[in-house]
Amino acid sequence: MDNRFVRSALPALACLSLLLPGCSSVNLWPFSGEKNQDRARTPSDATEYQCAGGKRFHVRYLDNGGAAWIIFPEREFRLDKVTSAAGTRYSNGIAALEINGNEATLADGPAISFAGCKAVGK
Numbered sequence: 001m002d003n004r005f006v007r008s009a010l011p012a013l014a015c016l017s018l019l020l021p022g023c024s025s026v027n028l029w030p031f032s033g034e035k036n037q038d039r040a041r042t043p044s045d046a047t048e049y050q051c052a053g054g055k056r057f058h059v060r061y062l063d064n065g066g067a068a069w070i071i072f073p074e075r076e077f078r079l080d081k082v083t084s085a086a087g088t089r090y091s092n093g094i095a096a097l098e099i100n101g102n103e104a105t106l107a108d109g110p111a112i113s114f115a116g117c118k119a120v121g122k
Contacts, residue, residue, distance in 0.1 A: 043071055049104050052116035057106060059097070068097055070106070 046058040046069075058071035068079045068090040079090035079097050087100030095108040106114040 046071060048120040049106075049114070049117040050120055051106075051114040051118075055114050055117075057114060057117075059104075070095065070097065070108075 043058055043060060046060040048056060048058050050056045060069040060071065061067070062069055062078070065088075066081050068081070070077050070079060077092065077095065079092050079095060082089050082091050084098070087098055089099075090097040095106065098105045102119050104114075104117040104119070106112075106117065108114075
């Protein structure tokens, strides 16, 4: 191997070895566990509901109760208040949240249903 090549590459390798430890706080991997830990916390100004089957979601009320922001670990969406004979109902045409006192039921399309939900800490 040519000694000139080794001598010219050596300073570059030394600089690279000094810079790499500084990158340890930068995480470019989208599937890391840190984001899941952050999402496990209750969002501020939100009510946590725990449901049958270990399911849970959070609700943040908007516009003085005129709308509800539903928060799942993987997504969020808004429901607007609609008239209801009993309790309080929010819907966006696909999902519907019914709240009656301390209990809630959430249907998110035909496949996802959260039943037997109770507000945590209330």
